[in-house]
Amino acid sequence: NAGVTQTPKFQVLKTGQSMTLQCAQDMNHNSMYWYRQDPGMGLRLIYYSASEGTTDKGEVPNGYNVSRLNKREFSLRLESAAPSQTSVYFCASSTGLAGGQETQYFGPGTRLLVL
Amino acid sequence: SQQGEEDPQALSIQEGENATMNCSYKTSINNLQWYRQNSGRGLVHLILIRSNEREKHSGRLRVTLDTSKKSSSLLITASRAADTASYFCATLSGANSKLTFGKGITLSVRP
Numbered sequence: 001n002a003g004v005t006q007t008p009k010f011q012v013l014k015t016g017q018s019m020t021l022q023c024a025q026d027m028n029h030n031s032m033y034w035y036r037q038d039p040g041m042g043l044r045l046i047y048y049s050a051s052e053g054t055t056d057k058g059e060v061p062n063g064y065n066v067s068r069l070n071k072r073e074f075s076l077r078l079e080s081a082a083p084s085q086t087s088v089y090f091c092a093s094s095t096g097l098a099g100g101q102e103t104q105y106f107g108p109g110t111r112l113l114v115l
Numbered sequence: 116s117q118q119g120e121e122d123p124q125a126l127s128i129q130e131g132e133n134a135t136m137n138c139s140y141k142t143s144i145n146n147l148q149w150y151r152q153n154s155g156r157g158l159v160h161l162i163l164i165r166s167n168e169r170e171k172h173s174g175r176l177r178v179t180l181d182t183s184k185k186s187s188s189l190l191i192t193a194s195r196a197a198d199t200a201s202y203f204c205a206t207l208s209g210a211n212s213k214l215t216f217g218k219g220i221t222l223s224v225r226p
Contacts, residue, residue, distance in 0.1 A: 033213075035216075040218060041218060042216045042217055042218040042219055043216040045214075048213060090157055090158070092158075104158075104160065106157035106159070
């Protein structure tokens, strides 16, 4: 099992450009999450999908959109990138079967630089 | 907003020593989890302790939870250079699956 995979690993964008970060998991998990990690801020939840077909906003959703394409894939889109979106983005998944009691499995991250 | 606050922010110890890291939180929780992040990598789950538990062990890890003080501690015994990483506590509150992470502790273990 590959676990949680993310593409690309690294991306440089100019202000105003758009891009989609891809995430896939092969663990048959119901729930998937997108976080951003900034120095000194820990991880902050952007969006999550409790199950296929549903998405909800997290703590910092502004400037982002998500799509739960199927049970395996959860993408994060930046429509018009801004320098404030320079960050490391992590995708995670969990079984979603224990009412939120279970642990999350993280991908390796995507490092995004917006100039 | 961060629920968990780790303490200290950075810790440097000699190989073989024990490392103790603390986490405090503000609201009632369902469970508290500790994660490790090696430089440039994703987070890896270490241990989960439920609100009705007071202590759990996993290998060289020991975690305690004091709900009356809203605090938890993670003890790594007989530390190794490979334990060098950032450690995060995360709390889960309410009926949903959303974790709230602290800002992390940077642990350096000197060979």
